[in-house]
Structure formats: structure tokens, C-alpha cells
Amino acid sequence: MPPALPRRRWLAGCLGGPLLAVRPLPAWAQAAAAPSSPLPAGVRAALAQARLPESALAVWVAPAEGGAPSLAWGEHQARNPASLFKLVSTAQALDQLGPAFTWTTRCLGQGRLKGDVFDGWIGLRGSGDPTLVLERLWLLLRRLRQRGLRTLRGPFYLDRSAFAQIDPRADGFDGEASRPYNVRPDALMLNQRSVLLSFVPDAERGVAEVLADAPLAGWQVDRQVPLLNRTPCEDWRAGLKARLDLPERLSFAGGYPAACGERQWPVAYAAPQRFDARLIAGLWAELGGRHEGEFKEAPLPDGPHQVLAEVESPPLGQVVRDINKFSNNVMAEQLALTVALQADGPPATPAGARAGLERWLRAQLGAGGAEGVVVDNGSGLSRDTRLSAAQLGRLLQGLWHRPWQPEFLASLPASGLDGTVRRWDLPPGLARLKTGSLRDVAAVAGYVQSPTGWRVVVAQLQHEGTVPTRPVLEAVTRWALGPAGERAATPPDGGQAAAR
Known part of the structure; x- marks a missing residue:
């Protein structure tokens, strides 16, 4: 395994989707759901708990091998898929470059x-x-x-x-220049233009040591910060009062809570x-x-x-794992530009990458199946991208039969085990799911292993404000899993502890 492995988790994990504003749904999509809603009771309960209308949700669940959906709700509304669009860009690359491709x-x-x-x-x-x-x-x-x-x-x-x-x-996207998820693509992309800061408490000296992994010549970093013994480990990054906007020096005006133990903070360099x-x-x-x-x-x-x-580089079949499991934005955009480079020659352009993605996606969905599709970039870090739950679902059905399907399936986070669904309340390993989130958007799509075989599941939420949306997406996934999902949702004592 190449030496890059120790960095894969932080570099990829930190670059997942931010909380960003997207355009609201049109008025017709905000109407209240009809009384005859086909949504399962557990999903309706999760929506009610989150104080969300049923119209905020779009769902599509069907057999992975093909066929009509067993559950469909709002499935034709073109919505912002957020990082679910990485399913498109990674599949396109596997299809057109092959899983053995290397840089x-x-x-x-x-x-x-x-x-x-x-x-x-x-x-x-x-x-x-x-x-x-x-x-x-x-x-x-x-x-x-x-x-x-x-x-x-x-x-x-x-x-x-x-x-x-x-x-x-x-x-340029949200004003958060120090967030690694905002790093722009480049043909010569070194260390994703980010630095990993480690904070190591030293109780005897009353300080936390600050270690920067990338030795940037001419960049000075404060080597230590005061250790705060009575401060809880809550918003510890804000408490450091770091100056991240200076290209010559990284300084701290605050302190680090001892209760946090050793922590890491990936930041994008101020002068890329x-x-x-x-x-x-x-x-x-x-x-x-x-x-x-x-x-x-x-x-x-x-x-x-x-x-x-x-x-x-490692082969593409391995690289797509880093992209999908940890929702790495800059890697996804590098990938889309690479496909354009291989197809059209240098220099690859964002417009060429966008056109290639759209051509490929429309070819997968077939004549008339791509109505309402809007493609912006390969990462889904966009306010403009649009895909419906049915379109994503049919795409995943088609991908199930491709020769590189094993590499694609292995790239998706495994429920309860790794990636962005490591902490989800789902049976370990029975679901392979890609997540997506922007402010006012939460989504999940992938495959689940039910008693009747593998199923495709897509759920998209579009809402206003900050609400707990993960339980809704978990409820949809549990329903698709069948009995195993229902058992995962039931506490060992039958729920009596929660009632107390």
C-alpha cells in the first residue's frame, strides 16, 4: 500500500460538503402532502419529529437488478443532490477510464x-x-x-x-477560504493545498503543542498554545482564535481545552x-x-x-474509495477534469468536464429520462446542480450491471463501519450509502441488502433552516432494509428506557 494511506482519512474526510444555501423548492413542491401518502409509518414519524412536511422528502426504492420501485414519493422533482453527484463523476471515470487507470x-x-x-x-x-x-x-x-x-x-x-x-x-463559493473542501482543482495538486495541524496537550507544562505536518518554507506556526483545564471540549477550534488568513504566519490568540485530548484540524493554506x-x-x-x-x-x-x-498514483478503483467514502470535493473535481483531459487533450477545462459529465449522464438515463438534469461540476459543491430521486435510482440500477460494479460498490461508505455513515443507526455493513449535505439539503443514495436481495435506495430532503435530518434518512434506509432495519431501530428493551 502506498505511504499515502495514513493521510487518506483526514484529507478526504475534512473535504466533505459544507453547510451552504441553495435555491428553495418552487411553490408547487412545498405544498402539503396528500392525505393518502404512501410513505411508511416510520418515515412519517421521523419527518414529524423533525417538524418537516412530507413534501420536503423525495424517495425512490427499487430492486438493484432493475424493475419498478416499491416505494416512490416526489421522485420526479429535480432537486439539489449535493455530494450525491459524486456517484455520477466516479461512475463516469470508472466507465471511461477503467478501474486500473493511474496518474x-x-x-x-x-x-x-x-x-x-x-x-x-x-x-x-x-x-x-x-x-x-x-x-x-x-x-x-x-x-x-x-x-x-x-x-x-x-x-x-x-x-x-x-x-x-x-x-x-x-x-469564491462560500467565503470559507480556510476550509479544505473549498480548495480548487489544479493539474499539479500537491497535498490538496492543505496542512494538518495536531494539538497535543502537555499537562506538566500547561500548554498544547501545535504540530504542522507540511513543512512549508517561510511559514511560521506558533508552536504551542495555553492549555485550558476548566474549559469543556465543545467548539475548541473557535476557542483557539486562529489567524488562518496570513500566508507568512499561523498564530493563535486563544487556548486549547485539556478535555479534548489530542485533536487534529486540517486547514487550507491562505495563499494557495x-x-x-x-x-x-x-x-x-x-x-x-x-x-x-x-x-x-x-x-x-x-x-x-x-x-x-x-x-x-494508486489505481482509479482505489481512488474512488477516497472520493466517495469521505466525500472529497477537490478529488472529485480533479477526476472530472482528468476524464476531460483523456477525452479531449490538454488543457482540460471546467466547461469540458461539465459537458462530458452531462453527455455521459444523459446517455445512461436514455432519451427523455434526463428531463430537468442540471450539471455544474464533478463534486456536487454547487447551488445549481439538479437531479431527481428517480433519475439517481435508475442510474444506480444501471451501474449494478457494469463490469466495474465491484469497485464502485466498494467505494461507498459501509453503514456503521466507515466513511460518512460510520455513526449512522443502521445494521453494520448491510448498506452501502453515499451521503450529501448542504445547508437546506440532506440526501443519501446507494444500495442495501434486504431479505429479498439488493435494493437501490435514494432519499433527498430539501428544507429550510437547521433541523435534525439524519433520522429521516435513516428511517427510509431502515424501511428498505426490511426486518434487519426494523430490528436496528428497536432498542433492546423494546423502547422502555426511552419512555422513562
């Missing part, structure tokens, strides 16, 4: 090596690899040191020409356009190297060159 990032150069001094240019050519995290970049640079290079006396090129230039600023050069410089220095030239944001020079080192 290769090469370090190229032209010059002369005299002793341990390389006199000439050197550079990285990005291929869109969404998995080029800290450990894999370290291995690439270490290969240069193994080949005898220590001092680099020429320019270091960062070649991003495989993708069209995309504004690297991460605050400078992140890659600083990370390479920092890692190269840690490896004992020196760089006496400058970093250049430009394609590699024409003419002869040699491959000095290269690193290959």
Missing part, C-alpha cells in the same frame, strides 16, 4: 550533474493526480537525492498546463498559489538539499530533457 507525475530536467550539484533546469509536470499527498511527494524528491542531486542551481518549473488555469482562491513552491522547498531542505534558483509557474522548456524521477 503519473514526472520530475524532468536538463543540465549537468557535477558532484552533487545539478546545473540546469528542473521541474514537475502535473497530470491531474488527486493523490499526490505529502508522503508521495517526499518519495519523489527523495529519488532525486538518491540519484546524487543535492544542490539545484537552476529554475524549478511547476508545469500545470494539463488543465486550464483555474482561479486558485478557495473563497504559493503552497506548492513552499512545500517543495521545505521538503527538499528536510532531505538535506539546497535550491539556489527560483520557482517558475510555467510549462517546461522545449527541447531535450530527461526523466529524473516519477511517481505513480
Whole structure:
């Protein structure tokens, strides 16, 4: 297994969907549900408990192998699927690239090596690899040191020409520039332009040590913060009073609750356009190297060159697991752009990726089956994307019969075990579900194993304000699971403890 594994959980988990505003449903969709609602009693009870009208919910449940739905409600209303759209982008990639597809990032150069001094240019050519995290970049640079290079006396090129230039600023969507889920895609995406901060309490010294995993050259981080012994571990990040908007220094004006124990906080770097050069410089220095030239944001020079080192990504069948299990936005957008790059050549553009996704999705849904579909990007981080529950359900039915179905199914979070449904109140492992959430939107879609075989389940909620929506989605999933789901919903004492 590549060394990237230790970072997969935090880098992917932290990049899931934010709480964001979406356009409200039209008036006709907000009408009260008819008295003859076919929704199961448990679902109606969960909606009532959340104080949501039945019209807020759309449901579609049917056999995975194909056939008519056994439960359908509001299924033709085109709604915002949020991160459920990652089901589309990962399926498209598996279909058009294949589960064995990999990305290769090469370090190229032209010059002369005299002793341990390389006199000439050197550079990285990005291929869109969404998995080029800290450990894999370290291995690439270490290969240069193994080949005898220590001092680099020429320019270091960062070649991003495989993708069209995309504004690297991460605050265009919701103003939360420090949230890693907002990081923009790039052909040369190093460590997802994020840093993992670890806070380690030291009771004897009365401080919490602050450890930053990425050694960004020229970036200073306060090494410790006061330890708060009487403060509960609630909104501990806000209590740190961190300045995350400065590219030269990360400082804290608050303290860290001792009750929290050791915690981690992934943050996006404040100056994304400078992140890659600083990370390479920092890692190269840690490896004992020196760089006496400058970093250049430009394609590699024409003419002869040699491959000095290269690193290959894990196969796509593994990468889609990171995307779907932890709802990683930037990886999903990297993937959609990669499909466009392979189909149309460089530079891949967001418009090309969007067009490719829409063509593929319409082909899966068939003539007349894509009415109301709106595609924005590959991640679902959008206010404009629209898909109905029936369209998602029919798509999942079709995917069930594809040769790469095992890889796709394995990429979905397993209920009660991992990913975004690890803490859901469902039987462990009997459901494979992708979740999606924005402010005013909550959704789930995937496959469940019922006594009659595998079923497709899709549930979409659109509502106003902050309400507890997960019990509603759990209730739909439990109904689709059948008796096993009903047992999971019943406390061992038959509910008497709750009554007390």
C-alpha cells in the first residue's frame, strides 16, 4: 500500500460538503402532502419529529437488478443532490477510464550533474493526480537525492498546463477560504493545498503543542498554545482564535481545552498559489538539499530533457474509495477534469468536464429520462446542480450491471463501519450509502441488502433552516432494509428506557 494511506482519512474526510444555501423548492413542491401518502409509518414519524412536511422528502426504492420501485414519493422533482453527484463523476471515470487507470507525475530536467550539484533546469509536470499527498511527494524528491542531486542551481518549473488555469482562491463559493473542501482543482495538486495541524496537550507544562505536518518554507506556526483545564471540549477550534488568513504566519490568540485530548484540524493554506513552491522547498531542505534558483509557474522548456524521477498514483478503483467514502470535493473535481483531459487533450477545462459529465449522464438515463438534469461540476459543491430521486435510482440500477460494479460498490461508505455513515443507526455493513449535505439539503443514495436481495435506495430532503435530518434518512434506509432495519431501530428493551 502506498505511504499515502495514513493521510487518506483526514484529507478526504475534512473535504466533505459544507453547510451552504441553495435555491428553495418552487411553490408547487412545498405544498402539503396528500392525505393518502404512501410513505411508511416510520418515515412519517421521523419527518414529524423533525417538524418537516412530507413534501420536503423525495424517495425512490427499487430492486438493484432493475424493475419498478416499491416505494416512490416526489421522485420526479429535480432537486439539489449535493455530494450525491459524486456517484455520477466516479461512475463516469470508472466507465471511461477503467478501474486500473493511474496518474503519473514526472520530475524532468536538463543540465549537468557535477558532484552533487545539478546545473540546469528542473521541474514537475502535473497530470491531474488527486493523490499526490505529502508522503508521495517526499518519495519523489527523495529519488532525486538518491540519484546524487543535492544542490539545484537552476529554475524549478511547476508545469500545470494539463488543465486550464483555474482561479486558485478557495473563497469564491462560500467565503470559507480556510476550509479544505473549498480548495480548487489544479493539474499539479500537491497535498490538496492543505496542512494538518495536531494539538497535543502537555499537562506538566500547561500548554498544547501545535504540530504542522507540511513543512512549508517561510511559514511560521506558533508552536504551542495555553492549555485550558476548566474549559469543556465543545467548539475548541473557535476557542483557539486562529489567524488562518496570513500566508507568512499561523498564530493563535486563544487556548486549547485539556478535555479534548489530542485533536487534529486540517486547514487550507491562505495563499494557495504559493503552497506548492513552499512545500517543495521545505521538503527538499528536510532531505538535506539546497535550491539556489527560483520557482517558475510555467510549462517546461522545449527541447531535450530527461526523466529524473516519477511517481505513480494508486489505481482509479482505489481512488474512488477516497472520493466517495469521505466525500472529497477537490478529488472529485480533479477526476472530472482528468476524464476531460483523456477525452479531449490538454488543457482540460471546467466547461469540458461539465459537458462530458452531462453527455455521459444523459446517455445512461436514455432519451427523455434526463428531463430537468442540471450539471455544474464533478463534486456536487454547487447551488445549481439538479437531479431527481428517480433519475439517481435508475442510474444506480444501471451501474449494478457494469463490469466495474465491484469497485464502485466498494467505494461507498459501509453503514456503521466507515466513511460518512460510520455513526449512522443502521445494521453494520448491510448498506452501502453515499451521503450529501448542504445547508437546506440532506440526501443519501446507494444500495442495501434486504431479505429479498439488493435494493437501490435514494432519499433527498430539501428544507429550510437547521433541523435534525439524519433520522429521516435513516428511517427510509431502515424501511428498505426490511426486518434487519426494523430490528436496528428497536432498542433492546423494546423502547422502555426511552419512555422513562
